[in-house]
Amino acid sequence: MIKFLFKGLVRDRSRSLFPVLTVMFGVMLTVWLYSWIKGAENMFIESSAKFSTGHVKIMSRAYAEDASQIPNDLALIGIEELLKNLKKDFQELIWAPRIRFAGLLDIPDEYGETMAQGPVAGLAVDLFSPGSPEKEIINLEKSIIRGRLPEKPGEILISDEFAQKLNLEPGETATLISSTMYGSMAVKNFTVAGTVRFGITAMDSGTIVADISDIQSALDMEDASGEILGFFKDFVYRNKKADEINAAFNLRYSDEEDEFSPVMDTLYNQNGLADILAMTGVFSGVIVGIFVVAMSIVLWNAGLMGNIRRYGEIGVRLAMGEDKGHIYRSIIAESLMIGCIGSFLGTTLGLAISYYLQVKGINIGSLMKDASFMFTEVMRAKVTPVSFVIGFFPGILATLLGASISGIGIYKRKTSQLIRELEA
Amino acid sequence: MENTYLIKTKDLVKTYRMGGGYLIALNQVNLEFKEGEFAGLVGPSGSGKTTFLNIVGSLDSPSEGSAVVMGREVESLSHKEAAELRNRYIGFIFQTFNLLPVYTVFENVEFPLLLLGLNAAERKKKVMNALEWVQLADRAKSRPAQLSGGECQRVAIARAVVKVPSIILADEPTANLDAENSHNILRTMERLNQELRTTFVFATHDEKVIRYLRRKITLVDGKVAKDEIIEQQDIKGDNR
Numbered sequence: 001m002i003k004f005l006f007k008g009l010v011r012d013r014s015r016s017l018f019p020v021l022t023v024m025f026g027v028m029l030t031v032w033l034y035s036w037i038k039g040a041e042n043m044f045i046e047s048s049a050k051f052s053t054g055h056v057k058i059m060s061r062a063y064a065e066d067a068s069q070i071p072n073d074l075a076l077i078g079i080e081e082l083l084k085n086l087k088k089d090f091q092e093l094i095w096a097p098r099i100r101f102a103g104l105l106d107i108p109d110e111y112g113e114t115m116a117q118g119p120v121a122g123l124a125v126d127l128f129s130p131g132s133p134e135k136e137i138i139n140l141e142k143s144i145i146r147g148r149l150p151e152k153p154g155e156i157l158i159s160d161e162f163a164q165k166l167n168l169e170p171g172e173t174a175t176l177i178s179s180t181m182y183g184s185m186a187v188k189n190f191t192v193a194g195t196v197r198f199g200i201t202a203m204d205s206g207t208i209v210a211d212i213s214d215i216q217s218a219l220d221m222e223d224a225s226g227e228i229l230g231f232f233k234d235f236v237y238r239n240k241k242a243d244e245i246n247a248a249f250n251l252r253y254s255d256e257e258d259e260f261s262p263v264m265d266t267l268y269n270q271n272g273l274a275d276i277l278a279m280t281g282v283f284s285g286v287i288v289g290i291f292v293v294a295m296s297i298v299l300w301n302a303g304l305m306g307n308i309r310r311y312g313e314i315g316v317r318l319a320m321g322e323d324k325g326h327i328y329r330s331i332i333a334e335s336l337m338i339g340c341i342g343s344f345l346g347t348t349l350g351l352a353i354s355y356y357l358q359v360k361g362i363n364i365g366s367l368m369k370d371a372s373f374m375f376t377e378v379m380r381a382k383v384t385p386v387s388f389v390i391g392f393f394p395g396i397l398a399t400l401l402g403a404s405i406s407g408i409g410i411y412k413r414k415t416s417q418l419i420r421e422l423e424a
Numbered sequence: 425m426e427n428t429y430l431i432k433t434k435d436l437v438k439t440y441r442m443g444g445g446y447l448i449a450l451n452q453v454n455l456e457f458k459e460g461e462f463a464g465l466v467g468p469s470g471s472g473k474t475t476f477l478n479i480v481g482s483l484d485s486p487s488e489g490s491a492v493v494m495g496r497e498v499e500s501l502s503h504k505e506a507a508e509l510r511n512r513y514i515g516f517i518f519q520t521f522n523l524l525p526v527y528t529v530f531e532n533v534e535f536p537l538l539l540l541g542l543n544a545a546e547r548k549k550k551v552m553n554a555l556e557w558v559q560l561a562d563r564a565k566s567r568p569a570q571l572s573g574g575e576c577q578r579v580a581i582a583r584a585v586v587k588v589p590s591i592i593l594a595d596e597p598t599a600n601l602d603a604e605n606s607h608n609i610l611r612t613m614e615r616l617n618q619e620l621r622t623t624f625v626f627a628t629h630d631e632k633v634i635r636y637l638r639r640k641i642t643l644v645d646g647k648v649a650k651d652e653i654i655e656q657q658d659i660k661g662d663n664r
Binding site for chain 1: 483508511515583
């Protein structure tokens with residue numbers, strides 16, 4: 001019987017093509033939007049983790065309270081000992097001390113007079129220690145636009161856009177004017193090794209990247225750093241594991257009475273990320289929900305139209321001795337076939353589009369000119385295992401719902417009207 | 425079942441609500457049909473012919489009285505039991521053929537057998553037999569749209585007889601056919617009646633059909649006005 005129904009479906013395009021196309025289109029959009037949201041979520045997590053939060057981050061308790069102000073006077077002290085302990089106690093993570101700072105970047109002319117000047121945000125990372133993962137973490141090599149990576153102390157990288165504003169070329173000198181950890185004025189000359197572009201608006205508008213030893217020296221932060229970031233070795237964030245490490249660290253190292261004692265926080269708990277991710281989860285659910293409802297309505301109508309058009313066929317089948325329940329079940333079976341075929345095609349198409357957007361991405365930089373949060377300019381989709389199945393929920397559910405509702409008409413139809421209808 | 429009645433109605437009444445009152449479609453109808461009959465209900469439109477077929481075809485139930493078909497009281501059957509009765513014992517032939525357009529001739533005739541749960545080999549054998557009866561074996565793969573009206577009605581007959589039902593109810597089977605096709609169809613039905621001993625009950629006011637009947641029941645205003653046995657006529661005569 002299933003084969004018989006399938007033949008009918010394939011041959012009667014008005015009964016199969018439109019519903020299959022509807023399901024396919026809806027499922028394709030569901031898969032694509034889901035993958036797109038996942039991609040955005042992933043980019044957001046990745047960008048935040050690489051440049052700001054790590055998978056876990058250690059700060060002093062006092063620094064953590066005003067972390068957005070970058071209060072380097074409250075930085076962690078004795079980090080060499082702390083890093084040694086971290087590497088021993090939490091071997092599943094890679095540890096990276098960082099100093100974020102702000103100041104004024106002064107570009108002198110050949111006489112030492114100010115030629116150009118601008119406010120600058122700085123990121124100090126370990127560039128020179130053997131085995132330091134930082135170059136890979138912030139993708140320095142691929143971000144170089146002009147010049148080269150710093151090779152010795154005293155060299156910095158500057159964001160390309162900022163360099164152009166200041167009319168600065170690789171090899172030229174730039175002076176950082178800032179304040180030390182103890183509040184006094186700090187002035188240090190650097191040589192610009194190259195210019196970079198990270199593709200993150202917040203990092204590309206006016207940033208320098210320097211070696212952490214240079215900045216420790218410039219800002220009087222010997223054996224100190226504002227933050228120590230921890231990354232899972234495979235760079236995949238696992239919230240549960242991060243929570244466990246967080247709890248273990250704080251239990252062992254943190255002291256509520258001592259504002260300079262270290263405290264750890266996870267990626268999800270920083271910058272309201274948990275709320276943002278929860279919101280994207282809700283969005284995903286809403287998208288699937290919208291498609292279930294919208295497609296159900298469309299397919300319900302298509303089912304009604306189809307069943308009205310098939311009144312004759314259904315009438316003959318009833319007259320031949322097929323009972324109403326069997327016909328209703330056969331309509332449901334047909335809808336399942338349509339749902340499966342449409343979902344399969346829609347998922348394939350949705351995955352193809354998502355995969356293309358995962359590789360190519362879409363540049364939304366022009367929309368993010370004033371963005372101050374860590375978000376990459378090139379937005380990409382992310383195909384996850386869920387992307388392969390998520391479309392089947394709205395696809396099959398909507399066809400089943402549509403067919404179930406439209407098929408109820410069969411039960412309400414009086415069998416005695418059959419011959420009269422058939423003769424009409 | 426031989427010598428027993430396949431259909432027996434007693435004081436059969438069917439009324440329909442219409443506006444503020446009731447329309448009496450059948451009024452105290454007492455009829456009996458035996459195996460192998462070739463009978464017809466004749467009468468003007470609204471005389472109750474189709475209503476009678478509906479009730480004995482277990483598509484409708486009487487308002488009063490009883491209709492016993494193949495030993496079962498139609499009025500006491502559930503939807504499922506009524507469907508079962510139609511499936512096993514009754515074939516329908518309609519005025520407008522009502523073939524399923526997306527299926528081939530073979531598949532249209534095969535459908536009732538699918539409902540009976542027969543296996544593919546059995547189905548194929550029975551379908552080809554039925555198509556040979558109606559001389560359409562060579563059109564098995566055609567679609568209804570590729571057939572003439574007469575051929576479509578022959579397919580409908582094959583579909584009705586393929587499960588070898590005890591009763592075939594035919595409602596105005598020749599109304600959409602020209603004279604030549606009507607005679608061909610009626611001769612086919614007559615032959616099937618004689619070869620398979622299937623009881624045919626027609627609802628018709630077509631003179632061409634009436635000439636083939638061996639029993640003519642005239643209904644007027646829902647009542648049996650006349651029930652007469654007609655001498656069997658010469659099939660080969662072609663003067664009907």
